[in-house]
Amino acid sequence: MKKTIVVTGGAGFIGSNFVYHMLKKYPDYRIVCVDCLTYAGNLSTLKKALENPNFRFSKTNICDRKAIKELFEEEKPDIVVNFAAESHVDRSIETPELFLQTNVLGTETLMDVCRELNIPRYHQVSTDEVYGDLPLDRPDLFFTEKTPLHTSSPYSASKAGADLLVMAYVRTYKFPATISRCSNNYGPYHFPEKLIPLMIINALNDKPLPVYGDGKNVRDWLYVEDHCKAIDLIIHEGEIGEVYNVGGHNEMANIDIVKLILKELGKSEDLITFVEDRKGHDRRYAIDPTKIHTQLGWLPETKFENGIVKTIKWYLDHKDWWEEIISGEYQNYYEKMYGDK
Numbered sequence: 595m596k597k598t599i600v601v602t603g604g605a606g607f608i609g610s611n612f613v614y615h616m617l618k619k620y621p622d623y624r625i626v627c628v629d630c631l632t633y634a635g636n637l638s639t640l641k642k643a644l645e646n647p648n649f650r651f652s653k654t655n656i657c658d659r660k661a662i663k664e665l666f667e668e669e670k671p672d673i674v675v676n677f678a679a680e681s682h683v684d685r686s687i688e689t690p691e692l693f694l695q696t697n698v699l700g701t702e703t704l705m706d707v708c709r710e711l712n713i714p715r716y717h718q719v720s721t722d723e724v725y726g727d728l729p730l731d732r733p734d735l736f737f738t739e740k741t742p743l744h745t746s747s748p749y750s751a752s753k754a755g756a757d758l759l760v761m762a763y764v765r766t767y768k769f770p771a772t773i774s775r776c777s778n779n780y781g782p783y784h785f786p787e788k789l790i791p792l793m794i795i796n797a798l799n800d801k802p803l804p805v806y807g808d809g810k811n812v813r814d815w816l817y818v819e820d821h822c823k824a825i826d827l828i829i830h831e832g833e834i835g836e837v838y839n840v841g842g843h844n845e846m847a848n849i850d851i852v853k854l855i856l857k858e859l860g861k862s863e864d865l866i867t868f869v870e871d872r873k874g875h876d877r878r879y880a881i882d883p884t885k886i887h888t889q890l891g892w893l894p895e896t897k898f899e900n901g902i903v904k905t906i907k908w909y910l911d912h913k914d915w916w917e918e919i920i921s922g923e924y925q926n927y928y929e930k931m932y933g934d935k
């Protein structure tokens with residue numbers, strides 16, 4: 595059946611991958627991307643989508659109630675999927691307010707408009723960071739959907755605030771929402787400020803690779819396409835009011851990822867530079883995805899050893915995309931973050 599799906603934050607990393615996944619899998623769906631194009635949103639990412647008659651791009655801020663209402667009245671979406679967020683932990687430590695505005699108030703605005711217009715379904719894209727962190731010496735522990743929320747950074751606190759608001763709307767207004775909490779994603783269109791693209795690009799440019807602290811912090815990595823497939827399943831078959839954890843049981847220490855990237859690119863480990871640790875740095879994330887597997891049949895398809903090679907190749911083949919990005923505002927950010935480290 596034909597559907598109209600609003601994808602907020604669709605000019606960013608995961609949102610754009612989701613746009614492409616949906617346009618390919620559902621040729622009769624209309625996909626409407628809502629994105630205000632912050633530093634992290636790039637229209638060049640959506641170049642191919644913009645050629646598709648089933649795709650519309652609207653440059654709109656999710657906090658702009660009037661504009662969102664007009665757009666939703668016109669498009670009458672069947673489902674709203676909210677990816678739009680400030681997403682970088684280091685930036686949240688510098689400017690928490692922006693994170694609260696977009697991540698909490700933006701979510702509230704979207705949900706209020708959906709309620710007003712009786713939009714049948716809303717999905718909140720959340721993160722494993724809302725569960726806080728796990729110790730390195732307890733590999734038997736994982737985050738389940740029942741793990742209490744316990745946040746470390748202004749970013750994760752803002753995402754947890756949004757999740758709590760979604761659950762409150764479900765209970766108070768019977769708001770038809772679902773939530774997914776995913777582990778670290780990697781793949782095409784990942785913004786160069788994040789670990790994997792930053793290390794690939796610095797290595798290609800023979801620049802130092804800044805590893806925070808002792809480099810032993812562990813993240814649970816999932817290829818972005820597998821995350822998109824999980825969200826696709828949840829919005830079509832997931833149960834209203836439910837939270838689904840998404841992750842591929844692929845835990846790796848940061849330093850091992852950095853060494854792997856250097857090896858793949860034939861560069862020397864001498865480029866590795868240990869720098870001051872991130873404030874409040876979470877030690878280990880590890881998702882238990884049993885619920886989405888048993889209830890919706892989701893399983894990750896891309897093994898890390900293949901996904902990381904594909905990702906490195908993508909960055910080698912798409913220099914134009916990232917060279918344009920790192921030539922602008924990103925330069926100032928990089929100097930500020932890493933200039934004196």
Ligand code: NAD
Pocket residue numbers: 602603604605606607608609628629630631632633634635636654655656657676677678679680681682696700719720721722753775776777778779780785
């Ligand atoms: P991103 O920073 O690459 O993209 C965010 C997008 O949202 C950008 O296009 C930006 O322009 C847009 N945006 C920001 N503020 C906006 C606003 N006020 N109005 C409209 N658009 C706005 O982020 P990402 O890594 O693609 O993450 C997408 C979502 O997934 C986020 O909600 C994030 O919390 C969540 N998430 C990310 C990861 C990860 O590993 N990257 C893992 C789990 C969950």
Ligand code: TDX
Pocket residue numbers: 681682683684720721722723777778779787788789790792804805806807811812813848872
């Ligand atoms: O220069 C760096 N050096 C370094 O050692 C950077 C940018 C990161 N790191 C470390 C910090 C983390 O332990 O690498 C790890 C990954 O860092 P990020 O790529 O910034 O991701 P993380 O903080 O784990 O958060 C990501 O996953 C969860 C996303 O950015 C979030 O949006 C998502 O919710």
